[in-house]
Amino acid sequence: MIDIENLSKSYGDKTVLENITLNLVKGKVYGIVGENGAGKTTLFNCISGLEKYRGTINCEYGIPKISLGYLQTEPYFFSKITGLEYLKLLCNARNLEPLDFIEKNIFDLPLNEYAINYSTGMKKKLALTAILLQENKFFILDEPFNGVDIHSNMIITEIIQQLKRLDKTILISSHIFSTLNETCDEIFLLKNKTISMRVKKEQFGILENEMKDYSIGNRISKLNLK
Numbered sequence: 592m593i594d595i596e597n598l599s600k601s602y603g604d605k606t607v608l609e610n611i612t613l614n615l616v617k618g619k620v621y622g623i624v625g626e627n628g629a630g631k632t633t634l635f636n637c638i639s640g641l642e643k644y645r646g647t648i649n650c651e652y653g654i655p656k657i658s659l660g661y662l663q664t665e666p667y668f669f670s671k672i673t674g675l676e677y678l679k680l681l682c683n684a685r686n687l688e689p690l691d692f693i694e695k696n697i698f699d700l701p702l703n704e705y706a707i708n709y710s711t712g713m714k715k716k717l718a719l720t721a722i723l724l725q726e727n728k729f730f731i732l733d734e735p736f737n738g739v740d741i742h743s744n745m746i747i748t749e750i751i752q753q754l755k756r757l758d759k760t761i762l763i764s765s766h767i768f769s770t771l772n773e774t775c776d777e778i779f780l781l782k783n784k785t786i787s788m789r790v791k792k793e794q795f796g797i798l799e800n801e802m803k804d805y806s807i808g809n810r811i812s813k814l815n816l817k
């Protein structure tokens with residue numbers, strides 16, 4: 592279980608997150624939606640210990656460094672590291688037994704090439720493979736479906752469902768509502784610096800309609816499309 596209480600984050604005098612309280616349990620998939628700039632990545636960076644924050648986070652799995660698999664929107668790679676070396680590095684960080692990485696390469700990535708030269712989708716798949724091989728207990732996936740091809744999207748959806756069955760805790764952000772619909776047990780709406788709405792699976796339709804009304808409103812008619 593991960594208990595986040597009254598988490599707030601500011602950059603200088605700009606407050607991005609205010610009093611976020613969330614309780615994330617094992618075997619559940621949580622989605623987080625919000626406009627560009629709402630603070631989703633900032634929240635993930637705070638939970639993963641990459642940013643300082645006010646408030647408390649208690650995680651039964653221990654510190655993020657030993658238990659969290661964080662897939663960042665744009666994963667970072669050293670300039671002269673191959674895909675294979677990256678997988679080895681991340682597995683070594685968890686003191687795992689040597690693995691057959693060729694067999695584990697489920698996305699058919701060119702593991703002998705430099706990771707920095709991979710396409711956006713390939714980089715995401717490499718980073719995802721690495722955190723999955725690490726046998727983490729808790730996963731934060733920041734836009735895991737963005738930029739990856741349709742086959743990989745299907746694989747990632749199935750992976751999330753399997754992680755849930757393995758009793759992991761998973762927090763995902765996405766701008767594509769249908770991907771969250773398929774995978775999540777609960778969705779949080781991050782708006783006005785805080786969690787302004789939380790809905791269980793049965794009410795996802797209500798949230799989607801509310802977001803559509805709010806997002807689209809009368810904006811398109813202003814274009815006077817011809």
Ligand SMILES: Nc1ncnc2c1ncn2[C@@H]1O[C@H](COP(=O)(O)OP(=O)(O)OP(=O)(O)O)[C@@H](O)[C@H]1O
Nearest residue numbers: 602605607625626627628629630631632633634664
């Ligand atoms: N290091 C930083 N310094 C100053 N401001 C920052 C920093 N990182 C993020 N911000 C600001 O915090 C706000 C939230 O950004 P964040 O990246 O968390 O949003 P997001 O919800 O993930 O957006 P998107 O959907 O576009 O990825 C933005 O206004 C952003 O400019």
